[in-house]
Amino acid sequence: MESQSSIQKESTPYFLCSHLNPTTFVIHEYDKYEEHPFIYVKICDDPPLVILSDSGCGGGTNDQANSRNLRDFIETCPVSANGGSPLNPRNSHGELSRTYSIICTHCHYDHILGLNHFPADSSHIFASSYDKDFIQKNLAEHSLCKFVGLSVPDYEVSHWAKDYEKIYSSPLLNLQILHTPGHTPDELAFYDKDERHLFVGDSFYERVAKDKSYEQAIIFPKEGNFIDYMQSLEKLLTFVDEKNAEADKSRVKIGCGHITSSVDGSEILLAVKQLFLNIIAGKVPIVQSEEKRGEEFVLWREHGEPRFSVAAPKRLVLDVRNALGFRV
Ligand SMILES: [Zn+2]
Structure with a gap:
């Protein structure tokens, strides 16, 4: 007999897709690693492209509905948020009308x-x-594949995007890259000018999922850097403030790699900045500590039900304090 939890697991779709804005969908992956990545999918007619922000964990095993791989899901799975059609359907000859750009x-x-x-x-x-x-x-x-027993996917970067580079600049598609090191050295954000949405990857996100079924800390691996991170937050704040100052335009929204897909950009950036200033100043309690990859990883979390929590090697905060020349 199946347990209640396995029945529930089977009834949860592996990929859940909803509308983010008129041209973009967000796919929520219910993966076995419980990472719950958000994959953003922008559909563009001219040029005919599907732009993906990341590619998630790649799909699941067959114990959940819709657990096909991400590409199959996008090309073959009817999506109610898309009027019952797949996001990038093949024609009767099996050809795609839009190719893929993956950021x-x-x-x-x-x-x-x-x-x-x-x-x-x-x-x-x-x-x-x-x-x-x-x-x-x-x-x-660096991908952390080796720590979860995975092989590195076989891919090659087609284009190394420079800081502030406009990777698409056409009447219907305008995307700009910003380097935002901190979570990792290669972390980037990109701005969709037409939808006024800024995608920030894993730089930050809120703690509790919308349906409250799981929570996630803003995590830094060993390769993270709080000094770079604070500079990247400042850079994003300046960028968003400049966009928000444009006349007769809506305020910039932010979408993250987990948990948070559409919130006011300036507001969340100020909240995250304040959180990290508090952590650096020693005002946020450490509630967990464990040895990982040869060093002490800790979890900072305010009492009660805070909006964010942060997990990182303790060394990262000590590096900032040393750089700023103060003790806690
Ligand atoms: Zn990450």
């Missing part, structure tokens, strides 16, 4: 495992040019 916000496994399934000859993969070595050398460790 990798960073190279952690829960963002790149799906890359394997997209056609290497016709898909365009973007990554940050800030620290190419981080992707090109020792990807098994």
